[in-house]
Amino acid sequence: MIKPKPRIVGFKKSCVFCKKEFDINYKNIDLVSRYVSSKGKVLSRRISGNCAKHQRKLAKEIKIARFLSIFPYVVK
Numbered sequence: 001m002i003k004p005k006p007r008i009v010g011f012k013k014s015c016v017f018c019k020k021e022f023d024i025n026y027k028n029i030d031l032v033s034r035y036v037s038s039k040g041k042v043l044s045r046r047i048s049g050n051c052a053k054h055q056r057k058l059a060k061e062i063k064i065a066r067f068l069s070i071f072p073y074v075v076k
Contacts, residue, residue, distance in 0.1 A: 012049075013048075013049025014049065015049060015050045015051040015054055016049070016050070017050065017051075017054040017057075017058075018051055018054065024054065024057050024058050024061050025061060026061040026062070026064040026065040026068070026070065026071075027065075027070070029065070029070060029071060032058075032061060032062050032065055032071055033071065035048055035050075035058055035062065036062060036071075036075075038075060039074075039075065040072065040073060040074045040075045042058075042059050042062055
């Protein structure tokens with residue numbers, strides 16, 4: 001019989017946007033670029049630690065910034 005691997009229980013990351021009351025905006029490139037990987041993909045909730053509400057808002061703002069050519073689709 002194969003035993004399951006023990007789970008490593010870590011701490012749950014808390015949402016930065018819930019703690020601090022500041023707005024997610026596509027014009028704020030420093031904030032937007034923090035949640036995009038080196039390959040240009042949007043980081044997942046599991047990695048970034050955002051709540052579902054703010055992750056949806058962040059993804060929407062990243063897509064708007066890409067569409068307006070403020071932020072690149074692909075990082076070279």
